[in-house]
Amino acid sequence: MSTPSRLRIAVDLDGVLAETMTAWCTLANHEFGTRLTIDDIDGWASWRKLGVSKDDFFRLLDEAWDDWEQVPPTEPGLAAKVRKVETFGSLDIVTGRSRKTVPSAKNWLAHQGIPYERFIRVDGWRDKVLLNYDVYIDDAPDLMPLVSRNPAMRAILYERPWNREISTMRGVVRVKGWKQIPQVLREIF
Ligand SMILES: [Mg+2]
Numbered sequence: 001m002s003t004p005s006r007l008r009i010a011v012d013l014d015g016v017l018a019e020t021m022t023a024w025c026t027l028a029n030h031e032f033g034t035r036l037t038i039d040d041i042d043g044w045a046s047w048r049k050l051g052v053s054k055d056d057f058f059r060l061l062d063e064a065w066d067d068w069e070q071v072p073p074t075e076p077g078l079a080a081k082v083r084k085v086e087t088f089g090s091l092d093i094v095t096g097r098s099r100k101t102v103p104s105a106k107n108w109l110a111h112q113g114i115p116y117e118r119f120i121r122v123d124g125w126r127d128k129v130l131l132n133y134d135v136y137i138d139d140a141p142d143l144m145p146l147v148s149r150n151p152a153m154r155a156i157l158y159e160r161p162w163n164r165e166i167s168t169m170r171g172v173v174r175v176k177g178w179k180q181i182p183q184v185l186r187e188i189f
Pocket of ligand 1: 012013015016138139140157
């Protein structure tokens, strides 16, 4: 395929840059008296299995962002790793975060020193593919088939406990960490 001179890259926030689920587990454990860890979140929509309602799941996710200074990055040295990926083109943060958590998310990105061009909020993850990026770096299992169906798009699936079940499909490459991403971009474009 022809190589776009400057890739348009969409990077997800929760679970790919920000380790929101550790803060989520702390809040859930406090509220429900559970002893959940991030490894218990082993499926998408796993709130059902955990006995947490969908509303509570997203409410706690918002609450985790209220205390954005307590949200760790997914990896050590994340800003430097993202900077290497940014050299491939323009990098936008594309997130389904609720409107009220956007200021916290932006504070977090600045505090972590994560470089990006634009911060784009979408109402649902399905809307991400409507933005026609060349590549999506995301952890959402449900996004992968949508990207895979479009021959102009690629996805880099950031491996998490909740997306291990995803099978191989066209245009989707799985990575274990940010360090692998530059090599993947060189290989697929
Ligand atoms: Mg995510």
